[in-house]
Amino acid sequence: xxxxxxxxxxxxxxxxxxxxxxxxxxxxxxxxxxxxxxxxxxxxxxxxxxxxxxxxxxxxxxxxxxxxxxxxxxxxxxxxxxxxxxxxxxxxxxxxxxxxxxxxxxxxxxxxxxxxxxxxxxxxxxxxxxxxxxxxxxxxxxxxxxxxxxxxxxxxxxxxxxxxxxxxxxxxxxxxxxxxxxxxxxxxxxxxxxxxxxxxxxxxxxxxxxxxxxxxxxxxxxxxxxxxxxxxxxxxxxxxxxxxxxxxxxxxxxxxxxxxxxxxxxxxxxxxxxxxxxxxxxxxxxxxxxxxxxxxxxxxxxxxxxxxxxxxxxxxxxxxxxxxxxxxxxxxxxxxxxxxxxxxxxxxxxxxxxxxxxxxxxxxxxxxxxxxxxxxxxxxxxxxxxxx
Numbered sequence: 001x002x003x004x005x006x007x008x009x010x011x012x013x014x015x016x017x018x019x020x021x022x023x024x025x026x027x028x029x030x031x032x033x034x035x036x037x038x039x040x041x042x043x044x045x046x047x048x049x050x051x052x053x054x055x056x057x058x059x060x061x062x063x064x065x066x067x068x069x070x071x072x073x074x075x076x077x078x079x080x081x082x083x084x085x086x087x088x089x090x091x092x093x094x095x096x097x098x099x100x101x102x103x104x105x106x107x108x109x110x111x112x113x114x115x116x117x118x119x120x121x122x123x124x125x126x127x128x129x130x131x132x133x134x135x136x137x138x139x140x141x142x143x144x145x146x147x148x149x150x151x152x153x154x155x156x157x158x159x160x161x162x163x164x165x166x167x168x169x170x171x172x173x174x175x176x177x178x179x180x181x182x183x184x185x186x187x188x189x190x191x192x193x194x195x196x197x198x199x200x201x202x203x204x205x206x207x208x209x210x211x212x213x214x215x216x217x218x219x220x221x222x223x224x225x226x227x228x229x230x231x232x233x234x235x236x237x238x239x240x241x242x243x244x245x246x247x248x249x250x251x252x253x254x255x256x257x258x259x260x261x262x263x264x265x266x267x268x269x270x271x272x273x274x275x276x277x278x279x280x281x282x283x284x285x286x287x288x289x290x291x292x293x294x295x296x297x298x299x300x301x302x303x304x305x306x307x308x309x310x311x312x313x314x315x316x317x318x319x320x321x322x323x324x325x326x327x328x329x330x331x332x333x334x335x336x337x338x339x340x341x342x343x344x345x346x347x348x349x350x351x352x353x354x355x356x357x358x359x360x361x362x363x364x365x366x367x368x369x370x371x372x373x374x375x376x377x378x379x380x381x382x383x384x385x386x387x388x
Contacts, residue, residue, distance in 0.1 A: 001174070001387045002165040004041065004140055009050035011106055015136035016041065016167060017153045017383075019143035019367065020056035020074045020111075029077040034145075034367055039081060041142045041167035042109065046084070049106040053135055054078075055092060055115055055153050056143070063119030075111040086111055092118065093131035101135050121152050129156025142167025144174065145368025147383025148375075158386040166387055174384065176364040177375050180343050181210055185308025191300075191331065193218030194314030194348070197241045201248075202377035203313075208251050213307075215260045215300050217292050217316030217327065224249065224261055225280055232280075233267065234288040260303050264293030266317065266324060274323050291317030292327035301334040310335050312344040313373065315352045329356040336361035345372030 007014075018038045023030045038054075045052050059069040075088040085108075089100045092112035104110055115121040120128025129152040133139075139161040141147065146154055147170070158164045166174070180188070190211045192200065197220050207214065216224055219236040226237045227245035252259045266275035267287040277293040278284070292300075304310060312335060319328040329352065335342055336358035344353060345366030353359055366372040374381060 001384060003171060004165045004167055007138055007163060007165050009045060009048045009138055012050055012138050013053060013101060013136045014045055014050045014138040014140060015053045016140045017143045018054050018056050019145045020071060021058050024073055027073050029073055032077055035078055035081060037169045038142055041169060046107045051104040051106060052109045053101055054111045057116040058114050061116050065117045069114055071111055071114050115153050124150055124152045124156045128152050133157045133160035139164040140167045141383055141387060142169045144170045145371050147381045148371040150382040154383040155386045164387055173366055176343055180309050180311055185341055187212035187307050188309045189213045189304055189307040191215045191312040192314055193316045195219040197223050197238055197244060201244060203373050204248050206378040208255055208257055211257055213258045213303055215303055217262060218314050221262050222289055230280055232289060233283040233285050260299060262292045262296040263299055264295045265289040266291035266293055271318060271321055291324040297327055297330045300331055304334050304338055307338055307340045309341045313346050313349055315348050319352045328352045332356035332358055
């Protein structure tokens with residue numbers, strides 16, 4: 001995978017795939033984290049006097065033109081952050097777009113309209129990819145978060161352009177994750193949360209061959225506890241994955257990986273009530289688990305102590321509700337306090353870290369949920385392969 005610094009870009013039209021899938025409210029960007037992440041690449045390209053064309057999706061318009069999902073507000077916010085005008089064009093392919101691209105001067109920036117207003121983007125349609133590729137002489141992927149998708153702007157375009165490379169944001173993300181998985185400081189500890197095992201079986205299996213310890217929380221832990229014969233009342237349990245949970249625990253034992261499951265839970269009759277802490281073997285039939293308890297937080301904190309590398313994906317409870325956020329927030333702070341390489345990924349996980357007030361203390365936060373998980377599962381990401 002080539003580095004952007006190896007490219008000759010002066011005076012050339014450079015198409016950059018960014019991830020500007022940001023939240024909007026009343027035509028304003030409410031969280032510009034993803035826009036800020038692209039700034040180092042854009043500043044470098046402008047310094048090198050490239051003619052910069054940006055493309056991204058926003059939301060899921062499903063091939064329809066949805067005004068509320070226009071990238072125009074993003075162009076306005078980007079202009080403020082870059083400190084320079086950002087041109088905007090109301091489509092991403094076609095004659096009008098080509099005209100705007102040809103008029104671009106060195107160092108200027110143009111943002112194309114939402115790629116997913118065309119069905120050809122998600123289908124990697126050859127004609128759509130060809131039309132996008134025609135706009136540029138050089139391609140840069142700076143959107144790790146979409147690199148697990150074989151879409152036209154991620155795979156189709158780089159297949160058609162000889163000059164291509166990874167932007168600074170994408171390279172940084174791949175470097176951090178590769179370091180954590182391939183040559184980690186030990187012990188390597190993984191923290192897995194979220195609702196279901198079913199979406200993370202490959203991740204868990206791949207991690208078992210690499211980690212020293214595995215901490216499991218969230219509703220996912222219910223299935224592991226139930227697989228050991230515990231009754232968990234009305235808690236979310238994936239009955240179809242009980243055998244999978246047992247197999248994962250057995251594989252961990254065979255590989256010498258220490259698995260930590262909750263020893264107490266915060267339970268309630270509904271999400272709207274205050275919870276009470278009970279041991280995992282005393283969950284009332286009428287109640288469900290919504291968070292890990294204080295003893296589990298203490299157990300997990302001890303397990304994280306003196307880690308060399310920590311990987312985290314998935315909240316450890318229903319953290320959106322203040323009554324059930326304590327476990328996730330406490331573990332986020334425990335990870336942040338460690339003198340280790342700390343990486344976390346996924347929208348919910350990042351929101352939990354923000355709620356805990358420790359965003360600054362993590363070594364790296366991945367904006368790409370799906371791509372982060374597929375990388376952890378050891379899968380080849382189409383967007384990265386297309387840059388080879």
